């Protein structure tokens with residue numbers, strides 16, 4: 001992939017990696033590790049491709065988060081959550097925060113690590129630990145990721 005010119009100073013950029021940057025939205029913390037960015041000699045950072053943030057959000061929501069253990073949300077006014085394994089109602093209070101690590105490979109970029117940290121709830125019946133629901137983590141993902149990009153010093157696209 002041919003790096004773009006710097007959007008701030010128009011000089012040439014090279015693909016490099018952000019060591020680590022994290023962002024939060026409500027109960028979700030997202031940390032990116034070794035995420036590729038384009039950087040110029042003056043240290044300005046930008047996405048390697050204008051569509052990178054959208055592709056990453058889509059990848060996380062559609063593929064990575066879809067594989068996480070998660071309960072099912074029920075109830076219209078008062079929400080309650082049921083175990084994906086046995087259907088029992090999950091404990092109302094989270095057990096602890098758990099970090100799920102995924103390796104993301106987008107198009108022709110080298111893979112990098114994304115850590116998703118959220119409270120997990122224990123099923124009182126079968127003991128399985130899980131998120132309240134996928135809906136919840138998916139809802140917070142775009143905002144937490146935007147905060148992580150901001151922490152990495154990448155201006156919004």
Ligand SMILES: [Zn+2]
Pocket residue numbers: 006007008009010011040041042043044
């Ligand atoms: Zn620059």
Ligand SMILES: [Zn+2]
Pocket residue numbers: 083084085086087088123124125126127128
């Ligand atoms: Zn269960």
